Amino acid sequence: MAGKPHVTILIANLPAERDRRVIRECLTLEEHGFDVTVIAPRGDKSLRTLPGSRNTRLKPYPVKIYGSGVLTYAVEFGWSFLCIAIQLIGEVLAGRAHAVQVCNPPDVYWPLALLLRAIGRPWVFDHHDLCPEVYASRVGAGGTPNRWAMRMLVAMEWLTLRTATEVVATNESFKANAVRRGVDPERVTVVRNGPAGREISADPDTTADGPLSVVYLGVFGPQDNVEGVVLAAEELARRRGRTGWKVVLAGDGESMPSVRALAAERRVEDVVEFTGWLDGAAVDQLLRDATVAIQPDLPTRMNDLSTMAKTVEYVGRGLPVVAADLTETRATLGDAGAYVPSGTPEEFAEAIDALLDDPDRRMRMSKLGRERFLSLLSWEHQAGPYAAVFQRLLAKRLPVRIPRQRSGGSVPAPEKQL
Secondary structure (H helix, E strand, C coil): CCCCCEEEEECCCCCHHHCHHHHHHHHHHHHCCCEEEEEEECCCCCCCECCCCCCCEEEEECCCCCCCCHHHHHHHHHHHHHHHHHHHHHHHHCCCCCEEEEECCCCCCHHHHHHHHHCCCCEEEEECCCHHHHHHHHHCCCCCCCHHHHHHHHHHHHHHHHCCCEEEECCHHHHHHHHHCCCCHHHEEECCCCCCHHHCCCCCCCCCCCCEEEEEEEECCCCCCHHHHHHHHHHHHHHHCCCCEEEEEEEECCCHHHHHHHHHHCCCCCCEEEEECCCHHHHHHHHHHCCEEEECCCCCHHHHHCCCHHHHHHHHCCCCEEEECCHHHHHHHHHHEEEECCCCHHHHHHHHHHHHCCHHHHHHHHHHHHHHHHHHHCCHHHHHHHHHHHHHHCHHHCCCCCCCCCCCCCCCCCCCCC
């Protein structure tokens, strides 16, 4: 690995092999001549390199406790901070970590940013989640966030943004948030979530056999409103009967037990299917066979400003999407979405029911979604700006490349950004 510029990526909330955004980032960095190491919670104990990569090294650490309240979250994040700090210092001493990227949540790694920048190593913040807004959404509509906890989270976000050499934002709303916190706009690069075109095996299968299917793909967390999908399935059963369709819930997370319990309580287990966590090939097959997708996120500030990774996965396969009318969701989907005003189960069920009965509308939405994905949203449109961040920061370590002269050629046009 000697001789190549090296990037170390830090993750605290997912094993590396489960974070599809980070997987794409690692592959992009490899393609542009970088070596990569990922420090993340331990997942599959047999893995030494990132699946699908050439040689991206995994440096996992054990997680002893998972947070469910203020105290346990503090213990979890404190343990993660200690493990990541030790591993990162080891990488520096081994002559690697020429640049470091940290992915949130949580926003607690700014002391390491100060340390690395003090020894001349660039520090990139890949902004996955708005942590203050996540906390507020987890309290719920009927609760009031603790004022001091909110102030602390805002302060941590400010420190995380301001101590970074550069910030990678997942959409324009996140970029605006960083600028509002005092970051120079020139130091913020928008790199959206979403699969690469090569991850999608073909155009959507509009003639798939079997029942009509409504799919949810993603994390089962308190803020994700997967319970709302179960309640929408209950309402759909009242409208359509219990045959000829199904709802598929794909993913996992801390709310899985409560979601399963709700499905049993509402007696919809015959129309609601749980798949668990799926790998990339299984995700592709599931979405290609689906009829309609649902994004059940409710109209909170966090959801309004966030681009859901699952939404781009949906539209990449040409799936019509039913979602609440949120700023960044509409920026992603455009006319490939069917929007409901407040995200109640009844609204979702009504919109899904109408789409299941209207194949012509589904076909139009599918075509619009695929065109939008291929022209604007796919990872191929994000990889260049992402790699450019590290090419700029580690320019002195990259070999000088003399471009070949092409007869009759032209300079490629810059890729479009949303």
